[in-house]
Amino acid sequence: MKHFLFFWGVALLLPIFHFTLHVGLGIGAGAPDLLTVGLLVTARQVRTGTAAGMGFALGLMEDALSILSFGANSVALTVVGILGARSRDVFVGESLMFLASYLALGIWLRGAIHWLLTRDGAREEAVRVFVVQLPMAAAYAAAVGTVLLMVTGIWKSGPSR
Amino acid sequence: MASFEPDRVESRGRRGLILPLVFLVLSALLLLVPPATQGRVSSVLRGSVLAPFIQIQESLHQARLLSESLGDLRFQLDSTLSVLHSQSTIEEENRRLRALLDLRDRSSAGFLAASAIRSGTRGSESMFLLDVGRLDGVEVSDPVVVADGLIGMVREVGLRSALAMDWTHPDFRVSGMTLDGEVFGIVEPRQGAFREEDRLILNGVSFHTPVEDGVPVVTSGRGAVYPRGILVGTIAGLAEIEAGWRRSYWLDPSVRPGSATHVLVLTEERPTDSEPFEDLWLPGERLLGPSR
Numbered sequence: 001m002k003h004f005l006f007f008w009g010v011a012l013l014l015p016i017f018h019f020t021l022h023v024g025l026g027i028g029a030g031a032p033d034l035l036t037v038g039l040l041v042t043a044r045q046v047r048t049g050t051a052a053g054m055g056f057a058l059g060l061m062e063d064a065l066s067i068l069s070f071g072a073n074s075v076a077l078t079v080v081g082i083l084g085a086r087s088r089d090v091f092v093g094e095s096l097m098f099l100a101s102y103l104a105l106g107i108w109l110r111g112a113i114h115w116l117l118t119r120d121g122a123r124e125e126a127v128r129v130f131v132v133q134l135p136m137a138a139a140y141a142a143a144v145g146t147v148l149l150m151v152t153g154i155w156k157s158g159p160s161r
Numbered sequence: 162m163a164s165f166e167p168d169r170v171e172s173r174g175r176r177g178l179i180l181p182l183v184f185l186v187l188s189a190l191l192l193l194v195p196p197a198t199q200g201r202v203s204s205v206l207r208g209s210v211l212a213p214f215i216q217i218q219e220s221l222h223q224a225r226l227l228s229e230s231l232g233d234l235r236f237q238l239d240s241t242l243s244v245l246h247s248q249s250t251i252e253e254e255n256r257r258l259r260a261l262l263d264l265r266d267r268s269s270a271g272f273l274a275a276s277a278i279r280s281g282t283r284g285s286e287s288m289f290l291l292d293v294g295r296l297d298g299v300e301v302s303d304p305v306v307v308a309d310g311l312i313g314m315v316r317e318v319g320l321r322s323a324l325a326m327d328w329t330h331p332d333f334r335v336s337g338m339t340l341d342g343e344v345f346g347i348v349e350p351r352q353g354a355f356r357e358e359d360r361l362i363l364n365g366v367s368f369h370t371p372v373e374d375g376v377p378v379v380t381s382g383r384g385a386v387y388p389r390g391i392l393v394g395t396i397a398g399l400a401e402i403e404a405g406w407r408r409s410y411w412l413d414p415s416v417r418p419g420s421a422t423h424v425l426v427l428t429e430e431r432p433t434d435s436e437p438f439e440d441l442w443l444p445g446e447r448l449l450g451p452s453r
Binding site: 019020022023024025026027028029031033047048049050051052053055056059060061062063064065066067068069070071072073074075078079081082085111114117118119121122124125128 | 177178179180181183184185187188189190191192193194196199202203206207210211213214215217218221278279280281282283284285286287288290316317324326330331352354356
């Protein structure tokens, strides 16, 4: 029960930290994408429908701050939530390497879907986004997320374990 | 007796797919709903769930303003006073000339000071939030300026807040002209290799009117959004020539959107349907056309 509460506490805190860093402190791209980290970690522990719902809700919050591509964040995070939940059936792992790769891949995918759904004229050049920006953002957020999850012990505990 | 377990598992699996699909369809629908609906949804979320985060940035902004050095503020005040002082006679001259020409007073724009808050989330690169809204007199399409020139316009208005786009937004357009009024064109954004390299372009300039580098370009006042005379940028070279009938020029923007934290919203009163056009003419003046 203690682990359960602790897991959900941290899972809730990650989006709050994300919006505090990005919106509250206005750090922008300098802050890691903790929203996707939180979703990816939670998605491994909940049903696919719940993960999709969480992705939708979090994406909608990000979309509320966007006038370039309203809905793109919602679609991206819903897809990431669904795939994160379904990944349980395909990949099983608790190693540090698995966690870092899982987070990095999820964050890269989220950025890629967002780019694809962004309207023409507002998109940056594909090669630079897919080869430079997204891998760097993914590596950064995955590193911060991994350290955070290992320090808090969330990754090993999970809500029901 | 045959076990029904596999069937039940299969049906649960199928049911388990319905909810994710529902959310996926819902999120896809968000891309398709009209901009007005998107604006309403955004506005509700910004005023509720996201309000604390926006409030934090507003508070930080206010604190930063308060900590600005007194010397800088004194310098700005002195500069403003000297400009006002040097122009005091011009105002009187202008009034007298208008009286001589029987011209009516010009409607003046109201300036509303506001803090520009950038959210820094994905997809929010060309927008900023303002801490003034409908209750303060802000309307959709009000221009947003800083001391150096035009920065953008208001897109959505809430009660106490507004969402504005800056000139890097792909929808941004403004009718521009050179300061001498000789050359007109449409100013629009062009994306650079990096966001910091975004530039403006003065498009649709007639081929036979070349423009020198360094010439200031201001708003022409054509259209119903931007008043005449707001600095947009300066000419920074020829961009395109098309078949001998059109030229485009690069513009160095007068304002870098990221640097603006304190802006002014121009809240000019625009004529509405309830205000008849006849009031625009002086008594005795009549529209040209056949008399009835």
